[in-house]
Amino acid sequence: MTQHPLYSWQEDAWQQIQALGQRLPHAFLLHGPQGIGKTVFAEHLAQSLLCENPWQGGHACQQCGSCGWFAQYSHPDYRRVRPELLDEEDAPAGEEAEAPAKTSKASKAPSKEIVINQIRALSDFMNISTHRSGRRVIVLYPAEALNVPAANALLKSLEEPNANTVFILVSNSIDRLLPTILSRCHKFGLGLPDAGIALEWLHKQGIKDADVWLAQQGGAPLAAFDMAHSDLRADLDEFIRFLSKPGTELSLKTADKMQKMEMPVVVGWLQRWLYDIFSYKQSGRIRYHPRYEQELKSLSMQVDEPALQQFIKNCNERQAIASHPLSAKLFLEDMLLEYSALFGTI
Missing domain, CATH: 1.20.272.10 (Zinc Finger, Delta Prime; domain 3)
Structure with a gap:
C-alpha cells in the first residue's frame, strides 16, 4: 500500500471530513495558520474525491488512472486556481495546461492576485460533461488573493453550485474574505500541531535548532522548515x-x-x-x-x-x-x- 502524502498532524482532520460521508458540502473552506500544510491537505482531498478506487479511510489509491492523471496535473475533472506568480515560481513539468488564462500583455509581471479571467474560465469547465468519476473538483488558494471582481464572480458560482462540483478553498486569513463567500462555504479549521509533533517532524527532516525556527514561525512546522533553508x-x-x-x-x-x-x-x-x-x-x-x-x-x-x-x-x-x-x-x-x-x- 502506497503511503498517502498527509502529515501526521492532519490525520484527525482527515477523519472528521471522512465522517461527513455522503453529506459532502459543495464548497469547503480550509483555513488556518500559514505553514501547516493546508494546500497539501486540499489537493489530497481533491485527488481522493476523484480517485476510482480509494482506500479504506478515503485516501486516494495513487494507482488508478484518475490518480495518474492527477499526479501529472492533467486530470480533466480537476482545476487548480492560484495566482499566476505561484505557477511561475514552482510549476512542475506538465502543469502548463493548468496555468491561468493569459492576459493580452505577455510582458506583464506575474500577478499576485487571482483575477476574474481565471474564475470565468471555470464556467466552461463546470458546464461540460465529466470524464471519469462523475465529479468535478476545484482547488483555489490562497482565497485571500482573490481580487474584488474575481471574488464577486466566484460568489455567483458558490450561490448556484453545479451538480457534482466541489470547491475547496484554502485561506490563511479568512477575515480578508467576503462575508458572503464565508457564508456559502463549509468552514473547516486546520490548526497548529502540538509542539512535540512538529519538532519530531523537523528533526526527521534534519533541521538544526528546530525549536528556534519553530518558535520564530509561531509553531508552524512547514514555515519553520522553509525558514531554516531560506x-x-x-x-x-x-x-x-x-x-x-x-x-x-x-x-x-x-x-x-x-x-x-x-x-x-x-x-x-x-x-x-x-x-x-x-x-x-x-x-x-x-x-x-x-x-x-x-x-x-x-x-x-x-x-x-x-x-x-x-x-x-x-x-x-x-x-x-x-x-x-x-x-x-x-x-x-x-x-x-x-x-x-x-x-x-x-
Missing part, C-alpha cells in the same frame, strides 16, 4: 539586531539594506517582535523569540504601553499596503524610525 536567515538575524538596539542611524542603514526585500515579509517580522514585547510586558511570556528574552525584557521596560499599542495598530495598517509601497526605502525608513522613537532613541 536565504533570508541572515537578513532576519540582521533585522533582529536592529530591533534589539534601535536608533536613528541604524534605522536608516537597515532600511537601505532591506529595501529590495518583500515588504510584507519585513513587516511580518516586526509584527512578531512587537507581539513578544507586548506579551512580555503583559505576562512575561515570549512566543516567537525565546532566545532573545533579555533584549525583549529590556525593551518592554522602556516602552510606553499605549504608544506600543498604537504602533502595533500602525503596523497592521502598513501590512495592508506593504505589497505596493510607492517607495520601499521610504516605507521602511518611516516604519523603523517610528519604532526607534518608541524607545527614545531618535
Whole structure:
C-alpha cells in the first residue's frame, strides 16, 4: 500500500471530513495558520474525491488512472486556481495546461492576485460533461488573493453550485474574505500541531535548532522548515539586531539594506517582535523569540504601553499596503524610525 502524502498532524482532520460521508458540502473552506500544510491537505482531498478506487479511510489509491492523471496535473475533472506568480515560481513539468488564462500583455509581471479571467474560465469547465468519476473538483488558494471582481464572480458560482462540483478553498486569513463567500462555504479549521509533533517532524527532516525556527514561525512546522533553508536567515538575524538596539542611524542603514526585500515579509517580522514585547510586558511570556528574552525584557521596560499599542495598530495598517509601497526605502525608513522613537532613541 502506497503511503498517502498527509502529515501526521492532519490525520484527525482527515477523519472528521471522512465522517461527513455522503453529506459532502459543495464548497469547503480550509483555513488556518500559514505553514501547516493546508494546500497539501486540499489537493489530497481533491485527488481522493476523484480517485476510482480509494482506500479504506478515503485516501486516494495513487494507482488508478484518475490518480495518474492527477499526479501529472492533467486530470480533466480537476482545476487548480492560484495566482499566476505561484505557477511561475514552482510549476512542475506538465502543469502548463493548468496555468491561468493569459492576459493580452505577455510582458506583464506575474500577478499576485487571482483575477476574474481565471474564475470565468471555470464556467466552461463546470458546464461540460465529466470524464471519469462523475465529479468535478476545484482547488483555489490562497482565497485571500482573490481580487474584488474575481471574488464577486466566484460568489455567483458558490450561490448556484453545479451538480457534482466541489470547491475547496484554502485561506490563511479568512477575515480578508467576503462575508458572503464565508457564508456559502463549509468552514473547516486546520490548526497548529502540538509542539512535540512538529519538532519530531523537523528533526526527521534534519533541521538544526528546530525549536528556534519553530518558535520564530509561531509553531508552524512547514514555515519553520522553509525558514531554516531560506536565504533570508541572515537578513532576519540582521533585522533582529536592529530591533534589539534601535536608533536613528541604524534605522536608516537597515532600511537601505532591506529595501529590495518583500515588504510584507519585513513587516511580518516586526509584527512578531512587537507581539513578544507586548506579551512580555503583559505576562512575561515570549512566543516567537525565546532566545532573545533579555533584549525583549529590556525593551518592554522602556516602552510606553499605549504608544506600543498604537504602533502595533500602525503596523497592521502598513501590512495592508506593504505589497505596493510607492517607495520601499521610504516605507521602511518611516516604519523603523517610528519604532526607534518608541524607545527614545531618535
